Amino acid sequence: MADKSSRNNKVSLSQVANAAGVSKMTASRVLRGEGGYSEKTRDLVMQQVDRLGYLPNRLATVFAGDKSSTFIGVSIPDLGNEVFAQVLEGIDHKLGSFGHQTVLGLTQHTETAEEDWIRTVLSWQPAGLILTGRFHAPRAMDMLRNAGIPIVEIWDLNSSPLDMSVGINHFDAGFDMGRYLVGCGYRNIGYVGTSHDTANAATTRLAGFVKAVTGGDGAVTKQLCLHDTAAYYPGYYGTEQLLTAAPTLDCIFYQNDAMAFGGMQYCASKGLNVPGDIGIAGWGDLPIAAVLPKRLTSMHVPHLRLGQAAAEMMMSRLSGEPVQPVRDIGFQLIPGSTVKNLGLS
Amino acid sequence: MADKSSRNNKVSLSQVANAAGVSKMTASRVLRGEGGYSEKTRDLVMQQVDRLGYLPNRLATVFAGDKSSTFIGVSIPDLGNEVFAQVLEGIDHKLGSFGHQTVLGLTQHTETAEEDWIRTVLSWQPAGLILTGRFHAPRAMDMLRNAGIPIVEIWDLNSSPLDMSVGINHFDAGFDMGRYLVGCGYRNIGYVGTSHDTANAATTRLAGFVKAVTGGDGAVTKQLCLHDTAAYYPGYYGTEQLLTAAPTLDCIFYQNDAMAFGGMQYCASKGLNVPGDIGIAGWGDLPIAAVLPKRLTSMHVPHLRLGQAAAEMMMSRLSGEPVQPVRDIGFQLIPGSTVKNLGLS
DNA sequence: TTGAAAGCGATACCAC
DNA sequence: GTGGTATCGCTTTCAA
Numbered sequence: 001m002a003d004k005s006s007r008n009n010k011v012s013l014s015q016v017a018n019a020a021g022v023s024k025m026t027a028s029r030v031l032r033g034e035g036g037y038s039e040k041t042r043d044l045v046m047q048q049v050d051r052l053g054y055l056p057n058r059l060a061t062v063f064a065g066d067k068s069s070t071f072i073g074v075s076i077p078d079l080g081n082e083v084f085a086q087v088l089e090g091i092d093h094k095l096g097s098f099g100h101q102t103v104l105g106l107t108q109h110t111e112t113a114e115e116d117w118i119r120t121v122l123s124w125q126p127a128g129l130i131l132t133g134r135f136h137a138p139r140a141m142d143m144l145r146n147a148g149i150p151i152v153e154i155w156d157l158n159s160s161p162l163d164m165s166v167g168i169n170h171f172d173a174g175f176d177m178g179r180y181l182v183g184c185g186y187r188n189i190g191y192v193g194t195s196h197d198t199a200n201a202a203t204t205r206l207a208g209f210v211k212a213v214t215g216g217d218g219a220v221t222k223q224l225c226l227h228d229t230a231a232y233y234p235g236y237y238g239t240e241q242l243l244t245a246a247p248t249l250d251c252i253f254y255q256n257d258a259m260a261f262g263g264m265q266y267c268a269s270k271g272l273n274v275p276g277d278i279g280i281a282g283w284g285d286l287p288i289a290a291v292l293p294k295r296l297t298s299m300h301v302p303h304l305r306l307g308q309a310a311a312e313m314m315m316s317r318l319s320g321e322p323v324q325p326v327r328d329i330g331f332q333l334i335p336g337s338t339v340k341n342l343g344l345s
Numbered sequence: 346m347a348d349k350s351s352r353n354n355k356v357s358l359s360q361v362a363n364a365a366g367v368s369k370m371t372a373s374r375v376l377r378g379e380g381g382y383s384e385k386t387r388d389l390v391m392q393q394v395d396r397l398g399y400l401p402n403r404l405a406t407v408f409a410g411d412k413s414s415t416f417i418g419v420s421i422p423d424l425g426n427e428v429f430a431q432v433l434e435g436i437d438h439k440l441g442s443f444g445h446q447t448v449l450g451l452t453q454h455t456e457t458a459e460e461d462w463i464r465t466v467l468s469w470q471p472a473g474l475i476l477t478g479r480f481h482a483p484r485a486m487d488m489l490r491n492a493g494i495p496i497v498e499i500w501d502l503n504s505s506p507l508d509m510s511v512g513i514n515h516f517d518a519g520f521d522m523g524r525y526l527v528g529c530g531y532r533n534i535g536y537v538g539t540s541h542d543t544a545n546a547a548t549t550r551l552a553g554f555v556k557a558v559t560g561g562d563g564a565v566t567k568q569l570c571l572h573d574t575a576a577y578y579p580g581y582y583g584t585e586q587l588l589t590a591a592p593t594l595d596c597i598f599y600q601n602d603a604m605a606f607g608g609m610q611y612c613a614s615k616g617l618n619v620p621g622d623i624g625i626a627g628w629g630d631l632p633i634a635a636v637l638p639k640r641l642t643s644m645h646v647p648h649l650r651l652g653q654a655a656a657e658m659m660m661s662r663l664s665g666e667p668v669q670p671v672r673d674i675g676f677q678l679i680p681g682s683t684v685k686n687l688g689l690s
Numbered sequence: 691t692t693g694a695a696a697g698c699g700a701t702a703c704c705a706c
Numbered sequence: 707g708t709g710g711t712a713t714c715g716c717t718t719t720c721a722a
Binding site: 009010053055056057058059060062063069070071074078079080082085086088089092093096099101102103104105106117119120121122123124125142143146148231232233235236261262265266268269287288290291292293 | 354355398400401402403404405407408414415416419423424425427430431433434437438441444446447448449450451462464465466467468469470487488491493576577578580581606607610611613614632633635636637638
């Protein structure tokens with residue numbers, strides 16, 4: 001109490017030093033545990049630290065030492081899509097285990113929101129940035145290049161990244177799924193997903209999918225890209241729209257498993273049998289797939305590991321270790337039983 | 346290039362000022378737009394800002410002005426539980442719209458992880474803190490009280506909060522659900538949820554539930570608290586364990602809808618009809634409930650609004666407006682059709 | 691309308 | 707082992 005100290009009421013290092021009867025420098029050394037002081041001095045200082053409840057001001061530390069902070073800016077499109085929630089969880093855990101903090105930015109799939117967030121977060125001198133996607137606004141690119149800090153672009157693998165990239169090739173992933181469905185005999189396929197102002201991984205995936213299907217004598221007859229979250233209910237009503245417009249589809253591919261599940265529920269409500277009447281393929285192998293009676297045809301992507309890998313690449317770079325800048329985390333097609341082999345005609 | 350400037354390569358305010366031929370102070374005034382300079386000067390400065398790609402160092406701003414940052418520390422138990430993902434989304438959007446940033450802390454439901462995170466995040470001089478839950482480690486409480494910044498405890502309504510609180514009374518919520526199920530005629534009820542080292546809202550809810558059921562001549566015959574995430578698969582295998590140990594249960598209450606859905610899938614796999622053979626009640630009214638064929642008996646909680654409300658209370662406090670410190674956001678029982686009225690005996 | 695000087699809380703560097 | 711002093715990039719304060 002009765003603090004004649006500075007502008008705020010926080011305990012500073014010099015107060016600790018004064019109370020302990022040593023200089024700021026000595027107190028500083030003790031707190032950093034870097035040695036160069038006697039045990040007696042250490043005890044004296046630590047005693048006052050406890051008594052006064054001293055908490056260091058890391059702003060000043062960064063500032064004085066001109067070292068970077070332990071902030072890592074992490075941009076994520078949205079958390080309604082479970083995929084990104086998992087990725088974020090992977091990132092934050094790994095970062096935390098290295099003593100770093102996540103500064104979150106939810107960009108709502110727009111480049112302008114991302115650009116604004118980048119400008120702001122850079123002003124806080126983060127140690128690095130982890131960004132979802134490989135498309136960024138031109139001015140964002142300028143800032144990122146000038147920032148001089150490690151950057152990891154995730155999810156949508158960028159083979160010529162700003163700095164580093166980890167993820168998968170979504171074109172290939174879409175292509176593989178398309179080829180698989182065509183291989184099963186499907187020819188009249190629909191797609192339900194979401195879209196936003198900015199091109200993203202789902203767009204790329206769809207392009208690969210379409211290429212494989214059309215190249216295999218099939219057709220992606222109808223594509224529906226909703227301006228919504230890639231979640232259960234959009235899958236449900238999207239399927240309703242799709243099947244109303246194109247009732248003869250033999251199969252539907254979805255942006256992710258959540259949407260696919262929503263779609264299956266719509267089909268069930270209409271008495272459509274899966275895969276008897278219509279094939280259903282999801283994407284991402286989300287947790288819900290593990291409890292469904294029929295294995296959902298999907299594609300496994302190690303979301304959590306992807307997040308962890310991104311954080312690890314970041315930490316390696318920060319500690320000066322060599323890093324492989326582009327890392328493909330891979331995916332795996334899961335045949336499942338919500339599509340069937342039609343017996344090639 | 347050829348920067349004879351300081352230790353790092355970043356453009357500083359004085360470089361801008363020099364280039365523009367004015368003093369630091371004038372440049373500072375222009376950048377803050379606080380007036381007190383001529384239009385010509387403004388143009389001169391802004392021109393150099395653009396040319397040099399100047400980004401302010403907000404660390405220095407906070408430091409010099411001894412004002413607080415625009416960081417808000419937000420602690421969340423885990424993101425595998427969709428409930429918290431929604432709350433976080435609500436918080437971050439609202440915060441962002443006020444120009445503030447989320448510094449995330451995933452605490453894994455442990456007080457020690459929370460304590461460590463609090464210590465770290467406080468050292469970065471955040472403007473405020475939003476914490477999930479009302480239980481904190483003793484030393485965390487000390488730090489929080491000394492921090493002198495606004496704190497909002499969310500989710501589990503704290504009627505005597507550290508500073509502010511928004512959420513619901515989980516005891517009441519559990520009680521209402523218990524009374525409802527007993528009212529339907531269920532007497533031999535099971536529970537599947539998760540538990541962790543720290544008491545939390547789910548624990549409180551369960552206590553209220555048990556009280557209502559036992560007070561109504563029923564019994565919560567078997568309670569299962571898994572050391573896992575409150576998600577689909579734990580709901581599935583938890584139900585298996587529960588029904589193996591207590592096959593005669595007439596109803597199961599779950600920690601949330603995701604677990605309830607997992608449980609329903611297990612029941613279906615065993616040929617059990619819901620609600621014919623067994624009643625199922627979830628909690629939280631999660632998005633998946635909207636696409637299921639039978640309305641899941643659940644309890645609606647406005648998760649997103651809860652997050653937004655927390656952010657709003659924080660912003661009001663920071664701008665000095667009066668704030669009602671304890672805000673009950675309410676819940677609503679959804680009868681659904683996964684339980685039935687047994688016809689009171 | 692503008693600028694010079696002091697200072698925020700810590701660390702780096704150099705003396706003792 | 708210990709302490710003095712300059713310094714980080716910016717704002718505050720006061721003077722011109």
